Amino acid sequence: MIILPAIDIREGKCVRLYKGIFEKSEIVAESPVKTAKSFEEAGAEYIHVVDLDGALKGEVVNIKAVKNIVKNVKVPIELGGGVRTIETIDKLIEIGVKRVILGTAALNDKIFVKEAVRKYDDKIAVGIDAKDGFVAVNGWLDISKVNYIEFAKLMEYIGVKNIILTDISKDGTLEGPNFSMLQRLKESVKCNITASGGIKSIDDILKLNDMNLYGTIVGKAIYSGNVNLKKAIKRSRD
Template structure:
């Protein structure tokens, strides 16, 4: 399993949300670049980046900050937030984003999702943000009537090989991830599953690794010193 430290960008700064509520965001670092370089130094093999302003606006907003991260480090990044058309995907791939995460667009625009997968294959991932088992969209501001398992199966049929599952109720809480939801999804599709939301300590990461989860996104636990990224990477890698 790989550990993906998280950088959520809002107004150019690193922030963390609590249960997806933008009004409850708090700045955890001024510079995304300095933060990314610290993750690289700690041994991160991948960095998870979200453009929170983009998720709300429906288009990538913090492109300069994203470019700066890519230029400053050698660690590949995956990016989500506001990616709604193939032109944006083209631009992000061209500036060096390793994996582009589709969220709202994957649910609302199936043809675009198919085209993106056809063009870029495994460089396209889908983020499934779930609330009470149903897919949330538009920066988590609205919840669809689509079950997260059903949606994952549709994405798998399209050709998606990487799915990031976030239980919104767990996000930013440090209460542990939704292991049952992750277990159900992991057994329902053949895609690589990345766990996101609520991871609080090394024990959570060990348990996810034992469940054969592909990746784990860790944000607040790193920023609040609950998880030492360097130690966690070494510990999980030797398992």
């Protein structure tokens, strides 16, 4: 399992949210580039980046910050937030983003997902952000009536190989991930699954590692000092 340290960008700065509430965003670092470099130095194999402004506006907003990260680190970057068109994916791949995450667009436009997967295959991931088991969209502001398992199965059928599952109620809480939710997803699809939301300790990471997931995204636990990224990466490889 790989550990993907997270950089959430809002107005060009690194922030963390609490349960997806934008009003409760907290600046955790001024420079996304410096943060990405620190992750690279700690041994990160992949970095997870979210354009929070883009998620709200429906288009990638912090493209300059993303470019600067890609330019200054050798670690591959995955990016989500506001990706709604093939042209946007083209642009992100062109500037060096290695994997593009579809969220709201994946739920609203299945033809778009098919086209993206056909063109870019495993460079496309789908982020399933769920609240009470139902998929949330538009920067987590709107909750659909679509169950996360049903949605994951549909994405797998379309050809999506990577799914990132976030339990919104756990995100930014340091309360531990929703292991049962992740287990149900793992039993339902054959896609690579990345866990996101709630990681509080290296023990959480090791438990997810034992579940044979593809990856886990760690954000607040790193910024708060609960998890030492370098040690966590080493422990997960032992």
